[in-house]
Amino acid sequence: MNVHIASYNTFPTAAGLASSAAGYAALVTALSELFGAKETYPGEMSTIARQGSGSACRSLYGGFVAWRMGGKQDDGSDSIAQQVAPESHWPEIRALIMVVSDAKKGTSSTAGMSTSVATSSLLDYRAKELVSKRMSIIEKAWMERDFQTFGRLTMIDSNQFHAVCLDTFPPIFYMNDVSKNIIQIVHVYNEWAGEIRAAYTFDAGPNAVLYTLEIYTVELGALMLKYFPAYCEKYICNNQFKCKVDAFTLEPSLVEAAERTSIKPCVGDVKKIYFTKSGPGPKTLGPEHAVIDSKTGLNKYKA
Amino acid sequence: MNVHIASYNTFPTAAGLASSAAGYAALVTALSELFGAKETYPGEMSTIARQGSGSACRSLYGGFVAWRMGGKQDDGSDSIAQQVAPESHWPEIRALIMVVSDAKKGTSSTAGMSTSVATSSLLDYRAKELVSKRMSIIEKAWMERDFQTFGRLTMIDSNQFHAVCLDTFPPIFYMNDVSKNIIQIVHVYNEWAGEIRAAYTFDAGPNAVLYTLEIYTVELGALMLKYFPAYCEKYICNNQFKCKVDAFTLEPSLVEAAERTSIKPCVGDVKKIYFTKSGPGPKTLGPEHAVIDSKTGLNKYKA
Numbered sequence: 125m126n127v128h129i130a131s132y133n134t135f136p137t138a139a140g141l142a143s144s145a146a147g148y149a150a151l152v153t154a155l156s157e158l159f160g161a162k163e164t165y166p167g168e169m170s171t172i173a174r175q176g177s178g179s180a181c182r183s184l185y186g187g188f189v190a191w192r193m194g195g196k197q198d199d200g201s202d203s204i205a206q207q208v209a210p211e212s213h214w215p216e217i218r219a220l221i222m223v224v225s226d227a228k229k230g231t232s233s234t235a236g237m238s239t240s241v242a243t244s245s246l247l248d249y250r251a252k253e254l255v256s257k258r259m260s261i262i263e264k265a266w267m268e269r270d271f272q273t274f275g276r277l278t279m280i281d282s283n284q285f286h287a288v289c290l291d292t293f294p295p296i297f298y299m300n301d302v303s304k305n306i307i308q309i310v311h312v313y314n315e316w317a318g319e320i321r322a323a324y325t326f327d328a329g330p331n332a333v334l335y336t337l338e339i340y341t342v343e344l345g346a347l348m349l350k351y352f353p354a355y356c357e358k359y360i361c362n363n364q365f366k367c368k369v370d371a372f373t374l375e376p377s378l379v380e381a382a383e384r385t386s387i388k389p390c391v392g393d394v395k396k397i398y399f400t401k402s403g404p405g406p407k408t409l410g411p412e413h414a415v416i417d418s419k420t421g422l423n424k425y426k427a
Numbered sequence: 428m429n430v431h432i433a434s435y436n437t438f439p440t441a442a443g444l445a446s447s448a449a450g451y452a453a454l455v456t457a458l459s460e461l462f463g464a465k466e467t468y469p470g471e472m473s474t475i476a477r478q479g480s481g482s483a484c485r486s487l488y489g490g491f492v493a494w495r496m497g498g499k500q501d502d503g504s505d506s507i508a509q510q511v512a513p514e515s516h517w518p519e520i521r522a523l524i525m526v527v528s529d530a531k532k533g534t535s536s537t538a539g540m541s542t543s544v545a546t547s548s549l550l551d552y553r554a555k556e557l558v559s560k561r562m563s564i565i566e567k568a569w570m571e572r573d574f575q576t577f578g579r580l581t582m583i584d585s586n587q588f589h590a591v592c593l594d595t596f597p598p599i600f601y602m603n604d605v606s607k608n609i610i611q612i613v614h615v616y617n618e619w620a621g622e623i624r625a626a627y628t629f630d631a632g633p634n635a636v637l638y639t640l641e642i643y644t645v646e647l648g649a650l651m652l653k654y655f656p657a658y659c660e661k662y663i664c665n666n667q668f669k670c671k672v673d674a675f676t677l678e679p680s681l682v683e684a685a686e687r688t689s690i691k692p693c694v695g696d697v698k699k700i701y702f703t704k705s706g707p708g709p710k711t712l713g714p715e716h717a718v719i720d721s722k723t724g725l726n727k728y729k730a
Binding site (some may be wrong): 190196227245246249253254276279280283284286287288290291292293297300304307311421 | 521548549552553554556557579582583586587589591592594595596597598600603604610615
């Protein structure tokens with residue numbers, strides 16, 4: 125069977141926003157459906173997706189997904205993704221994705237990780253001593269909808285991943301000064317609140333994913349837009365949310381606390397903000413989703 | 428005895444350029460001389476200087492100095508500085524100090540270190556498993572004037588120190604985007620040369636100390652000034668060296684390699700460059716060094 129694959133996405137490509145994960149998960153799902161392929165053991169598809177891009181294995185499922193280390197089978201067949209909880213388990217969880225740069229990364233995450241494995245003397249310790257404990261803690265926190273534990277560990281572990289990148293030789297820097305400023309504002313916000321209301325995590329790029337709860341999204345959105353006025357007019361990719369944020373007045377004491385960082389708002393530091401939540405895995409779209417592309421005359425599918 | 432202490436320095440203060448180390452070393456030396464104090468065991472003075480600022484213990488001696496961990500005595504009296512080799516041992520070693528910012532640091536190094544000890548899960552591993560081995564390797568490299576080993580480990584260990592700062596919670600960032608660009612240019616230079624000709628190290632601030640050998644100083648200086656044109660007119664604090672750098676033509680293949688980083692030279696990213704070498708410890712200056720300060724009418728001493 126000859127197959128024509130047309131792939132496009134609505135997210136910046138190769139900018140550390142998991143575009144390769146989404147792409148490979150979609151590809152594996154589409155091909156397995158086309159060929160009627162069935163898993164011979166649970167998670168087998170995820171071991172295939174993983175070979176395109178590690179994190180693609182997680183993108184095969186919705187909600188909160190764990191990538192199991194495996195390591196008992198020489199062929200890596202036990203390094204699979206497992207859904208910890210579906211997206212319906214914690215409906216209040218929200219994400220603000222701050223696009224700091226949509227330029228191509230200097231170091232691809234796959235190449236970066238190989239160099240880290242070869243040269244970082246901290247990576248091995250992190251992998252052996254810290255990661256599996258942290259996995260248990262964060263899974264438990266998710267199951268209990270405990271945002272304090274989840275948020276704190278998310279930030280700590282993001283920082284440690286980037287610490288290992290810096291411990292690589294030559295060092296890898298994915299975060300930049302804007303990323304650093306976002307981190308600082310998140311800490312100011314949580315200190316001001318006396319609890320964790322926002323948690324940042326950075327993948328292999330300078331863009332921040334901020335997790336929060338539904339009740340704090342407008343406050344967090346307003347705070348972020350004050351210090352990181354976005355470049356694009358439709359800066360928050362959800363008009364209704366944008367209106368709420370624009371109409372919101374931040375507490376003067378929070379603004380005072382943020383001013384003490386002496387971060388100067390600068391249009392363009394953040395290009396765009398996506399407002400989203402925990403969603404499902406790949407979906408097969410039927411003919412009712414087809415839209416004819418004006419340039420190519422071919423069908424495009426919109427969810 | 429009443430003592431009037433007048434302290435001034437020619438280096439930016441509290442900017443991560445060891446100003447407190449220099450200050451406390453000078454203070455301890457001046458007071459011990461004034462009072463005729465003698466050490467009851469070798470290195471005792473360094474345990475006193477260390478209490479003002481950890482790194483001050485090292486500044487009591489010239490050349491290459493090791494700060495011994497100690498840890499056998501509860502009162503810390505065995506955590507002393509020791510001269511590994513005097514400044515005459517490796518006369519070819521040079522340093523270019525790139526002042527990225529002379530603004531006061533967000534986090535003092537002493538406060539930063541306490542937070543790291545309390546929150547970083549990588550610091551303990553680094554301290555127990557890596558530091559003492561690295562100390563032996565670097566001392567040996569210095570004794571053998573082995574710039575390849577010395578330079579490589581200097582960079583690796585600087586990166587690891589900053590990795591631990593990033594693994595602190597909330598994370599500490601001493602380096603900024605300019606520091607990162609300096610690191611990138613140093614790696615380009617070494618890769619181009621096929622050997623290590625320059626090695627960076629960053630203390631608790633964004634400023635780079637670049638070690639090199641006398642034969643490469645002009646080339647390295649010219650490369651750095653091309654990508655980091657300094658703010659201040661007297662940007663290199665040594666006129667003779669500045670003239671040599673200005674007259675130097677960089678190899679086209681090196682410029683090509685550096686261009687591929689897409690780093691855009693920007694006046695002001697680096698404020699000033701000090702060109703210096705391994706020197707002696709604190710010196711007592713006699714009346715022949717006294718200069719009357721025009722503002723205060725008091726004596727100032729110039730080395």
